[in-house]
Amino acid sequence: SMSGVFWDTIVICAMTGLVLVSSIMKNPDKFFVDGKSLTGGMLTTQAFDTIPVIGPIVLTIGLITFAWSTILGWSYYGERCWEYLVGKKAIMPFRVAWTLVVFVGSVVALEVVWNVADMMNAFMAFPNLIALLGLSGVIVSETKKYLWDDNIDGFSTDEMIVIKDK
Structure with missing residues (x-):
């Protein structure tokens, strides 16, 4: 939210x-x-x-x-x-x-809590960064499409990609 x-x-x-x-x-x-x-x-x-x-x-x-x-x-x-x-x-x-x-x-000790929290956040960020690198072509393509195909003020009627549950 x-x-x-x-x-x-x-x-x-x-x-x-x-x-x-x-x-x-x-x-x-x-x-x-x-x-x-x-x-x-x-x-x-x-x-x-x-x-x-x-x-x-x-x-x-x-x-x-x-x-x-x-x-x-x-x-x-x-x-x-x-x-x-x-x-x-x-x-x-x-x-x-x-x-x-x-x-x-x-x-x-508070220092231990912060160190563990930082480590856990890094563990969560790492797979996301790998995914961002892997999907960078898609991100660039979609950004170009949004910015230069006159889509800024409109909305897309393209079907959204949905990842199915297991």
Whole structure:
């Protein structure tokens, strides 16, 4: 859904950016520890703490909803991919493994979580990049057809290619 992109990018990122900029401009001394500026989560927490009463509440609710929706979204995405690769019989083992991974991720060091997440994203990106290279001729052909055959404002009546289920 494109609404997720809107809420994350436009609303959450814009709000966080405005809070960071305005808080740092108003109280620059609060954002340095031992002469070094705060970064990441500590910077954001300190910025929202400068908003009386509601700042920490907004940050907490935002983090909880963002974390929950991210866990659900990636779980669904992974489950559908796993079902496509292995079949319906593998859904329950995937759910059990996912639950264990979420638990482990909540108790290990944050750096480990980010490294594993980056590695898993690379594992997902690799086959997609191979497919893009393999289909690059089709992509170029379809792009040329769209851009130079006067199709920009119209729509195609060509039959869409459908990949049949197994």
